[in-house]
Amino acid sequence: MSSAEPGRVTAVRATALAVTFIVACGACKGDAPPAPNASTNLNDADSAQSVSSASTGDDAASLPPKAPLTFTEAVRLLRWDEAEIAIAALPDAEKQKPEVRFTHARVLMKRGNYKDARAALEKLEDALPLLTESIQRQRAEAELEVGPFDGAADFFMKRATPSAWLSAATGYERAQKPDRAIAACEKVLGDAKRTRKEETAARRARMRLAAPKATSTPDDARWLAIHAEDPDVEAQAANTLEQVDPTHPLTGPELVERSQTLSDGGHTDAALVMADRSMSAPKAVSALDACRARADALFKAKSRYQEAAASYGTCSNRGGPHSAEDAFLSARALARAEKDNEAIFAWTKVRERFPKTNWAEQATFFAARTHALHGQWKEASAAFDDYKKSFPGGSNEKDADRFRAISHFENKEYKLARRLFEELAGDTTDGSQQARWSLLAALAAREAGDKTQAVARYLDVARGKPLSYPALVARARLAETQTPLPLTIEPFEGGPAPPPLTVKLPPPVDMLHSMGLDRDAEDMLRERENIVRGDAPGRGTEALCVAYNMLGRAKRLHSLALEIPAQMLATAPGPKNKWAWDCAYPQPYEAHVRAEESKDDLPENLVYAVMRQESGFDPDVVSPAGAVGLMQLMPETARVVADATHMEHREQDLIVVPHNIALGSYYLHDLFVTFDKEKRDKPTAIPLVVASYNAGPEAIVRWLSRSPGMPLEVFVERIPYTETRGYVVKVLSNLARYGYRAHGETGVPQLKLLISPE
Secondary structure, three states: OOOOOHHHHHHHHHHHHHOOOOOOOOOOOOOOOOOOOHHHOOOHHHHHHHOOOOOOOOOOOOOOOOOOOOHHHHHHOOOHHHHHHHHHOOOHHHHOOHHHHHHHHHHHHHOOOHHHHHHHOOOHHHOOHHHHHHHHHHHHHHHHHHOOHHHHHHHHHOOOOHHHHHHHHHHHHHOOOHHHHHHHHHHHHOOOOOOHHHHHHHHHHHHHHOOOOOOHHHHHHHHHHHHOOOHHHHHHHHHHHHHHOOOOOOOHHHHHHHHHHHHHOOOHHHHHHHHHHOOOOOOOOOHHHHHHHHHHHHHHOOOOHHHHHHHHHHHHHOOOOOHHHHHHHHHHHHHHOOOHHHHHHHHHHHHHHOOOOHHHHHHHHHHHHHHHHOOOHHHHHHHHHHHHHHOOOOOOHHHHHHHHHHHHHHOOOHHHHHHHHHHHHHOOOOHHHHHHHHHHHHHHHHHOOOHHHHHHHHHHHHHHOOOOHHHHHHHHHHHHOOOOOOOOOEOOOOOOOOOOOOOOOOOOHHHHHHOOOHHHHHHHHHHOHHHHHHOOOOOHHHHHHHHHHHHOOOHHHHHHHHHOOHHHHOEOOOOOOHHHHHHHOOOOOHHHHHHHHHHHOOOOOHHHHHHHHHHOOOOOOEOOOOOEOOOOEOHHHHHHHHHHOOOOOOHHHHHOHHHHHHHHHHHHHHHHHHHOOOOOOHHHHHHHHHHHHHHOHHHHHHHHHHOOOEEHHHHHHHOOOHHHHHHHHHHHHHHHHHHHHHHHHHHOOOOOOEEOOO
């Protein structure tokens, strides 16, 4: 890291480190049409993913070219301006080749030149019949912008998705056929799988297009006034509702619902106004219901927890059926405001006031949990013992048992802790979790003086879960005792190797790949998997893994790996199973990943280990929380990191592979700066960095500061977020597998066993 960079790190840490990167769990979206003009953009739900840039800055920060790119290279990198320049330089005969025309049309579309794109696609399906559907779709996308609009609308109307019907509505509106546009919107509204954004777009369009006295207009205006996330859309809808149905303004319950919509969208002050108005509206809600709406809005604001605590307390004191819940939430808001002593006291009062409700159980658990998070082990041990006795079979029983065992261990009650860890190991059928509890039982046995039992358990874990996080810890513990280590993993199966497998990409997958349109090739191969399987009897999964690896993309490989028999990954890669390792632990976009590893001084393969867990190698995935792409970056965090690194950036760039990798890699780099300030001890920092990537560094720093210095296996199990605990385990296991795949024994990470904030 150069001397000019500390300011960049500080800038990132000031804001980006306060924003959590979220695990990808959202559904993938296909290649959506470019967004129509802003005045009639009905397809807002897909436009952010479908529009790529027309700039030269998509990935300049990650792989600056040393020579002009060929047009296929530029297309593969989504550098549309450079692709256009390269195509323009081709001989005329080359430009007229059908595959080049098809690719050129895509380039023109991405650069916003819809008129020339439409011309390039003219009658092209005659030459490329296997791409007829794709050609017709691209032509319709172009016509949606430059006409003929009704032809484009007819195409999209025949598709089977709400997104396509919104595009049809756009086309009919531009063709001045409002009735047909309204029909397209109604088709969206009749589809049970429509998203909230799609419903919002359809209702906005129908409200705009329908006559003021149409029966649908008041319904659309009312729905938008309640459910639209954008306050400007809500205001427009409220104005329309006042004009078309002045005798039926929003009722009190509807205003409470509107308050919830606004608070979910982060518009806290507007949500509070709606909550207050709900008491004076027709069918006014009670002061208690308005109070609860206000408290919910303040809690969701995330920066006004103390106000939320006071508001929930007021609601609880009013009585009513939710009094116990409100008292519990008041205490929880205090904890979120880092007023933990007050929160523990408040939870204690909940149990006293409402002993026969489930909120008493919740309050008891959270009070005990807060003691544990602060490293108050004596109090935590007693509190969890009390929970276990008072609430057998409670809703928090599993988490309580985990914290209880850890609390007794940290309270140096090793024999009791060992028994509790052994009970936890015996109560689960999850092999990985069982191994993790065995690690802690072994650690407790060692601390209690039973080193023989500890070594036996470590050997069992190391042999039984090779190249996993538990095995890494077990081997490190065995090394401490100078016990001879077992094999890292069983050697590959001997015997004759299978005959070579020749895999060919079927048409038109091969052509799309040769043109740099790898995303299209990947989608097309998915439709033709039976061809590849059929050409390799008895080795179909292997053939498909090879084919997708040939494309250099790995989204489908992630799911194909589930078809691989477990025993093929239970031994070292060799002639019979190397393909299985390549499938389960692929290395897509390798040039970009290696460049960022080198530039950002990252441990080899950490980017892949994170990428595999975050997105399953899907560059287009968007999580429900809004995290985007391979490294699952939140747009706000990505923007701050881009600013700090002086990287040209727009939100739509997050689906551009090199750009996404560059931002995610630098964020990992900055996390290492946070947890390994002297750059001396990366093995200790790796688990902290991985946990921070998922939960946010502020949370990790807070947990460490409350109880500094602890064994690695205790740190992992003390993480209060279930998702983050599992994430750390899986990423470290990925890292071990990638390391062994690359370098054998020497590539396996050596974890340090003491976690410290220093």
